[in-house]
Amino acid sequence: MASSYSEDSSNELTCAICLQLFEEPVSLHCGHSFCSSCLENYWESREESTACLCPNCREVFPQKPKLHKNVILARLVEQMKLREGEGSHCVGSQAEGKDGEGDDVTVNVGGCESHCEVSNEGAAMRCVPYETLCCERHVKPPKHKGHKPLEPEMKVEDPGSTEHGNSIHFYCKDDETLVSLMCKAEHQDHEVVPVEVALAEFKGILAAKYPPLVESIKQVGSQIQQVHQEVRDTQVSGKDKEERLEGERREMYRAVDEKVNRMKRWLSERQSVKLSHLERQRENLQQEMDCLCEEESTLKASLKELETVSFLEGYKDLLCRLESRSHFSTTEPAPPKLLDFPVEEQNVDSLIQINDDLLKEIQKELVKQVEIADLEFNTLKRLYGRTLSLDPNSANPYIKISRDLRTATRTETHNQYPEHPDRFDRCAQVLSSECFSSGRHYWEVDVRSSSSWRIGICLNSIGRKGKEGWLGRNPESWCLRKYENKYYTVHNDRGTLLAVPGDPERFGVLLDCEEGEFTCFGGSRVLHVFRGNFLVPVKPAIGVYGVGDSMRFCSF
Incomplete structure (x- = not known):
């Protein structure tokens, strides 16, 4: 029996890669241990992107873990080597214990041949869980975390067993506890599965979270x-x-x-x-x-x-x-005005004025180069804010325009509008009366009464007939869209999902024609920046798609 115990202990202290006793053992987060050099060589030999994984359970680590020496295993290996070298000379007393399967085993711990591993004196105590033989002078006191000094002949229960002394083979999902074969009857109405099945299932759940x-x-x-x-x-x-x-x-x-x-x-x-x-x-x-x-x-x-x-x-x-x-005259003609400046130089202030104009141009250029994100939001509104009006001639027949030409409402009935080449016949959209091709222009749209909408700009050449005129579905338009409580930016039928905190009641846009930028704001936060050629005339546009919904251009 002692031989079987020694063999099991040797297996537990064997590296799964080199199949030898551990040399500088290190442990991974999954709980498995290997020789430090074996694990490093194993990782270096792999060419896959997920090179850092456990050779035993195949758990993948996103980053190479920092390896720390497993002091306990290193100590046990040293003890194993000492026992193998001194086993034939040890004739002392025997202490009973349990092996990994719950069976009783006997281990030589006393007698004249059992020595303290520090002082080589006769061993009087055994330190659990490290199975270290110590004399009275070198035994670790109980205050040291994890150390428990016992008499050499005292038994210690196998930590892998239940309170009944039986090994664990099952897992109860209802109670979320480990169960032995003897305890299984207590969980007959519960869902009990083998520990291997539970382990695989739980690892699968965690693995699904990894990608x-x-x-x-x-x-x-x-x-x-x-x-x-x-x-x-x-x-x-x-x-x-x-x-x-x-x-x-x-x-x-x-x-x-x-x-x-x-x-x-x-x-x-x-x-x-x-x-x-x-x-x-x-x-x-x-x-x-x-x-x-x-x-x-x-x-x-x-x-x-x-x-x-x-x-x-x-x-x-x-x-x-x-x-x-008497004919002598004391007054002679005055000399020519030789000291007068010529016409192009007679006013020195003209030179100063030229320099002033240059400075103003530089200041204007500096203001133009200021990043939008660096401007206070109120400053942005004050400098470039525009109050827009809707163009009734472009409104879809199911879009009703308010009298002040600032609110567009989606109706269920057909509005009687006269025929016009600028009118959208299929798309529930309307353009503004304003058209921009230079400078900076900022406007806002109140969307609190609409659940599905689009806010954007388009070239005047955008199609008005059929479905080809949807904002963002063609190269002639750029827009911010809300659909099913999600926000997107769309251009040329390609959309990008946005992360918009909360549910803003207003959305703003800034058109910078010279810089070729169309910036979308949610509240005071920049959501997205479109880039394009906006030196050609472009018009603001909105789309209202839910029956009864309405959108309104805000005033400045």
């Missing part, structure tokens, strides 16, 4: 990668814009410097010319001044002549000289 979990991990991982890419794109875009602005600033500085230097050179040249002219004018006036002073002196001298004969003889000559001077 959706993996898919969710893939989706979240893809979204994380998308966010990382958007972060990188935003950083690159911001750096490019900064470099472009720096280039424009340097170009503006260069243009201003060149203009100012040219004006300074021109001013210096004309200043030199005018100063030369003024110097010549000063010299001429000084000569005239000298002559006049000379005549003045002569005249004074003549008036003081006392002798009548001398005065009379010189009078006539002096008079002639004075009369010749």
Whole structure:
């Protein structure tokens, strides 16, 4: 019997891969244990995408688990090796126990040949569940979790047995408990199945949860990668814009410097010319001044002549000289306006105005480049909000338009509308009267009174006859759709399911023609962004499909 017990223990301590006693045993989450090197080599030899799985039960691990050494198994292996080496020399007392099948076994634990595994002294206690022989000095106290020191000859029940001492072979689904063969009679009215069947069934249930979990991990991982890419794109875009602005600033500085230097050179040249002219004018006036002073002196001298004969003889000559001077004019023509700026440069403010216009264009470009997600929602409404009106000439006969041209109601009866080429004859839809091909435009639609609807835009070339005109079912239209309490984005007959929290009463859309973007909002949250060529005229559109339902363009 002791030989059978030793053989069973050896089997329990054998690696299922190399079929040898464990070397550095490690345990997986499923409970199975293997040699660390055997498990690593097994995983490396596999080429499938699900390489990390248990070689025993085939349980798949999404990520390679972190392996930890199983200290208990390592200890038991060491004990097994010691017993195999010392079994022939052990002649001490025997202790009874139970093997894995519930049968009594005897194990040599006492006597002079049973030693403490720490001090090699005589063993006095046995530590359960590790079956470690210890002396009085090295036995682990009960406060250590999982350790229970017992007398060497005391029996320990097999943990794989029931309270009746019988091995477990069944599982009761009603009570969710393990059942032995003897206890099975107590569960005769319950659904009792073999443990292997229960194990397979429960593993199947858990395995069915695995593919959706993996898919969710893939989706979240893809979204994380998308966010990382958007972060990188935003950083690159911001750096490019900064470099472009720096280039424009340097170009503006260069243009201003060149203009100012040219004006300074021109001013210096004309200043030199005018100063030369003024110097010549000063010299001429000084000569005239000298002559006049000379005549003045002569005249004074003549008036003081006392002798009548001398005065009379010189009078006539002096008079002639004075009369010749009477035609002298002290005012000369003003020099040309050499210092006046030419026509294209006479107003320095014009240069400043040019720079102001450039700055305004840069500011306008910066505002245009601001991401919609960075704008406060109220700011978005205030800047680009539009109050739209419905076009009665495009309304389907089962769509009734309110008097203020803002509400569309789906009716059960046919409304008497005149024939018009713009009218939808089969699709319960209506277009707005407004048409956009440039700028940014934001509008909202109140959908609280409708359970099935579409909100979008379309080219004016969209079909109006037959079913080809459904919003989103063709290349000429883009829309947000609600159907059976689910939300979709649809374009060219391809839809994408959206995750919309709650049930918003209003949905908004922003059309950016220059950027080619059509953004859908649920409340204040961006749901989806369409991209296309919106520089051609497009019209807002709505579709109401439930009888009695209505939708309304909100006012701003």
